[in-house]
Amino acid sequence: MLRRTLLTTLALASASLAAQAPTLTLTHDEGTATVPLQPKRVVALDEEALGWIYALGVSPRLVGVGSAVLGPGDLTPDGRIKPERIRGTFLARGDLSGAKFVGNWTQPNLETILALKPDLIVRATWQGNGHYAQLSRIAPTVGYSEQGSGYWKKGLRDLARVFGKQEQAEKLIRQVADTNRAGARALQAAGVFRRYPRAVVISPFKGGGTYLYTRTRLIEDVRALGFKDGLKGDANVLGVGGVISDEALLGLSRDTLVIVFPPGGQYNGAQDFLQSAVGQRLKGQTVLYTQEANSPWAGPLVSLRDSPALTKAILETLK
Structure with missing residues (x-):
């Protein structure tokens, strides 16, 4: 008791x-x-x-x-x-x-x-x-x-x-902005924007459609690097993008950089897309960028890796 x-x-x-x-x-x-x-x-x-x-x-x-x-x-x-x-x-x-x-x-x-x-x-x-x-x-x-x-x-x-951890969070946010500005300067100095002032971020899913991202998923870093949107699209999938047709992709202007940004794991359909008729047609203006395995779509650690790595991939592809 x-x-x-x-x-x-x-x-x-x-x-x-x-x-x-x-x-x-x-x-x-x-x-x-x-x-x-x-x-x-x-x-x-x-x-x-x-x-x-x-x-x-x-x-x-x-x-x-x-x-x-x-x-x-x-x-x-x-x-x-x-x-x-x-x-x-x-x-x-x-x-x-x-x-x-x-x-x-x-x-x-x-x-x-x-x-x-x-x-x-x-x-x-x-x-x-x-x-x-x-x-x-x-x-x-x-x-x-x-x-x-x-x-x-x-x-x-x-x-x-x-x-x-407020001070740490604000420091990370500033670092992301500084990293994007540094990438923008490097792309500008290399004359990338004279050739490709616009860009799109597309994500081919294995066995599924190709998505055009209009929000959050890499596209915001792409805009911060200095590119303008190469195509307007719906954000009817989770509010971040929507399926884009082959016809719309084939209609892209030659001064639009196509950034192929596949999903991770078993969903990655990048190679199938690149080998398709549409992928071959866009080959000369395409950069493939793959995130770190098991990466989130967005966040400070993601941007601090993706922005400089994407900048490097663009410069190496277009040199």
Whole structure:
């Protein structure tokens, strides 16, 4: 009886302390959430959220991670990502030693997440994405849409407030801007814009369509490098782009640079596109740019790699 009373008292005391712990209310793209400051057990449901956690240097707090491209074959028997699947990829930029895999970003394993007892869940999202209510019952959950205002800067800054890393976040944002300006100067000095003042970013999916990106996915860095849009398109797929027809691609002017930016993993259809009739027709004005394996689509670490690497690829292709 005494032991039961003591345990009850300790539980009530712990709950009281938790209630008194400092929190922050964030307005995000799925609503509002009151999150604890300096959370110790974090779940990142996809590579996008993972990139922000890595950028802020708080990856040792990860207890769970989801992915758009990883699956059961990439896991150890205890549910962690195999070391060989991490090495040489974006995943190696942080510490995943304490994180278990929690499933595909569109179908997270809610039971696994619940068992991990997170105090914060972070994810990329889009209109119609599910599970927010269930996730929020497990832990405070924040979601950021690629079509949302500021996207990765918003997500990064919000998490920086949560972890007390505001100065680091602003430094990263400045570094991205400085990197793009440096790339723009190099392209200008090489006369690239005289030959190709415009550019498009297209993404061929294996066994599927070719997408024209109009927002977020590499195109914003391309614009920051100094290129104007070579083609207007719908943003009816996740708010970042839409399928583009072969006819539209064949109608591109000769002064438009075509940046082929394939998706990762099993979705990469770049080689099929480049060998197609359309790809061969555009061959003389095409640059292939492939992201780091398991990379998010966007974020500070992504731009700091993609912008100079794309600039180099353009200069080498066109010299």
